[in-house]
Amino acid sequence: MSPSLNPYYNRPRRVSEIWKLNRNTGEVIALATEGLVRFNPLASAIWLMLDGQNTITSIIENITTAYPDNDILSIDSDVMSFVDYLVNHRLIVLNWSPL
Amino acid sequence: MDVMLIQPPTPCPNSPHSSDSTLSTPPISLGYIASMLIKAGFSVDIVDMEISGMRGKDILKTIEEYAPRMVGISTTTLTFKNALRVAAIAKTINPEISTVLGGPHVTFMADEALSHPQVDYVVRGEGELTLTELAGHVLNGSGDRSNIRGLSMHNHTGGVIHNIERSLIRDLDMLPFPARHLLPLHLYSAPGLIMTGRGCDGRCIFCAARGISGNRYRLRSVKNVISEIEKISTLLGLKLLFFGDDTFTAMPERTRELCRELINKGLQMNWMCETRADRIDRETLKLMADAGCAVAQFGAESGSQSILNSVRKGITIKALLEAVKTAQDVGIHPTCSFMFPHPEDTWETVKETMSLIKKLKAIGAGTAISLTTPFPGTYLSAHLSDLGLRLICDDTDQYNFSIPVIETKNFDVWDIREIYTDLVMLCLS
Numbered sequence: 359m360s361p362s363l364n365p366y367y368n369r370p371r372r373v374s375e376i377w378k379l380n381r382n383t384g385e386v387i388a389l390a391t392e393g394l395v396r397f398n399p400l401a402s403a404i405w406l407m408l409d410g411q412n413t414i415t416s417i418i419e420n421i422t423t424a425y426p427d428n429d430i431l432s433i434d435s436d437v438m439s440f441v442d443y444l445v446n447h448r449l450i451v452l453n454w455s456p457l
Numbered sequence: 458m459d460v461m462l463i464q465p466p467t468p469c470p471n472s473p474h475s476s477d478s479t480l481s482t483p484p485i486s487l488g489y490i491a492s493m494l495i496k497a498g499f500s501v502d503i504v505d506m507e508i509s510g511m512r513g514k515d516i517l518k519t520i521e522e523y524a525p526r527m528v529g530i531s532t533t534t535l536t537f538k539n540a541l542r543v544a545a546i547a548k549t550i551n552p553e554i555s556t557v558l559g560g561p562h563v564t565f566m567a568d569e570a571l572s573h574p575q576v577d578y579v580v581r582g583e584g585e586l587t588l589t590e591l592a593g594h595v596l597n598g599s600g601d602r603s604n605i606r607g608l609s610m611h612n613h614t615g616g617v618i619h620n621i622e623r624s625l626i627r628d629l630d631m632l633p634f635p636a637r638h639l640l641p642l643h644l645y646s647a648p649g650l651i652m653t654g655r656g657c658d659g660r661c662i663f664c665a666a667r668g669i670s671g672n673r674y675r676l677r678s679v680k681n682v683i684s685e686i687e688k689i690s691t692l693l694g695l696k697l698l699f700f701g702d703d704t705f706t707a708m709p710e711r712t713r714e715l716c717r718e719l720i721n722k723g724l725q726m727n728w729m730c731e732t733r734a735d736r737i738d739r740e741t742l743k744l745m746a747d748a749g750c751a752v753a754q755f756g757a758e759s760g761s762q763s764i765l766n767s768v769r770k771g772i773t774i775k776a777l778l779e780a781v782k783t784a785q786d787v788g789i790h791p792t793c794s795f796m797f798p799h800p801e802d803t804w805e806t807v808k809e810t811m812s813l814i815k816k817l818k819a820i821g822a823g824t825a826i827s828l829t830t831p832f833p834g835t836y837l838s839a840h841l842s843d844l845g846l847r848l849i850c851d852d853t854d855q856y857n858f859s860i861p862v863i864e865t866k867n868f869d870v871w872d873i874r875e876i877y878t879d880l881v882m883l884c885l886s
Binding site: 371373374375376377378379381387389394451454455456457 | 465466467468470506507511512513516539542543546857859860871874875877878879881882
């Protein structure tokens with residue numbers, strides 16, 4: 359986990375809005391600098407919540423509710439590492455607000 | 458300082474106006490207002506928060522340091538909420554600072570703007586004369602504010618008064634050139650923005666230009682434009698111009714005259730402009746190329762003639778293709794901008810748009826797509842339900858052309874995201 363990631367404080371927001379959701383598979387395809395990237399359904403569910411309003415903690419809570427059979431520690435870790443990946447690939451920014 | 462004019466930042470992390478964008482232009486309308494204020498004897502500065510990367514604490518510090526008595530904030534729909542935040546910051550520093558909002562959004566939404574206590578005044582329509590008269594009243598006590606045309610404000614009982622409309626400025630040559638010396642020109646990728654006229658006689662349902670700057674073209678004289686270009690090139694050393702008129706070729710004969718003068722004066726630096734397929738011909742394009750035109754942008758909007766008719770675009774696809782080919786022929790790079798979704802769009806018309814984009818790319822034209830957004834002042838915004846549209850987001854922070862804010866009778870938000878992404882990929886391919 360990146361040392362800058364504070365799940366209680368950080369509100370991730372998508373940088374690019376060029377993405378689509380395959381409603382049959384639940385997968386998101388997004389345009390990244392290296393081209394199109396495809397996310398699995400869990401990552402896609404996280405992606406949909408990266409609107410700058412949700413904190414990482416609230417995203418984890420929502421995913422935990424949506425995937426009750428998954429181990430909560432594993433969800434926690436999955437969300438954090440996915441957010442970390444997206445930050446490193448400049449697909450999201452944290453707490454972006456000019457004012 | 459008397460007046461600080463502020464361009465607030467957009468709420469988007471990938472703003473087209475930030476310094477790392479491919480085409481960032483200075484807020485020239487603030488430059489015009491600043492010039493008028495200076496001419497009237499006021500001390501003025503312009504702060505472009507977006508291009509300077511300024512945050513809340515930076516503008517707070519700047520307002521504290523320069524202590525303006527009046528703050529004028531330019532607003533589009535996208536920057537409206539940030540404009541309100543900037544006004545609130547100004548009032549926090551000193552409640553006596555007069556806060557004024559102007560620009561396209563508040564021209565149509567003055568009541569909403571004035572429902573926020575940090576906003577004292579709204580300037581509707583063209584701001585040069587209205588803001589100068591208001592500054593005279595607020596800063597020098599001159600005149601009666603109820604006589605200032607184009608001004609909206611609070612009354613003593615907490616309601617809102619809208620003074621009568623101000624007529625559009627007929628003679629644009631009377632305006633001093635924009636105060637570019639107050640702008641950080643080195644930060645913009647296209648600092649040489651110049652306006653040769655205002656207004657548009659188009660009736661496109663998605664555009665507010667008619668409502669903002671009138672339904673007739675008002676053009677500066679060629680002599681006046683050339684004089685500004687000479688100043689830009691000699692004093693400021695700018696070598697790339699961007700004619701920002703809605704339709705640079707609105708009156709082709711005048712465009713040709715301007716081009717001939719650019720050639721006669723040896724001012725053939727590279728330039729870009731926006732045009733329409735129905736307002737251009739080979740002779741004009743050839744002269745434009747000879748005069749330095751490198752890029753001409755055409756509003757294509759859709760690849761379906763029935764859609765173009767339904768949005769009252771007033772062009773044919775045949776005319777567009779001819780104009781684009783001719784531009785290419787004479788050495789001008791054509792780019793075509795599209796919009797989606799239009800109210801009547803179907804999967805079939807989307808296919809037609811994709812087909813036209815492919816055709817244009819095969820000719821060598823650039824293409825771009827943006828999402829249709831119902832901005833205040835547009836026919837689209839006033840007739841949403843009549844057109845079968847549903848507003849799914851009224852947060853103006855999202856009105857950045859790449860977030861769906863409407864659904865149509867044929868497309869829901871997920872369809873729109875899918876088609877938009879496919880169209881972007883096609884344009885980029």
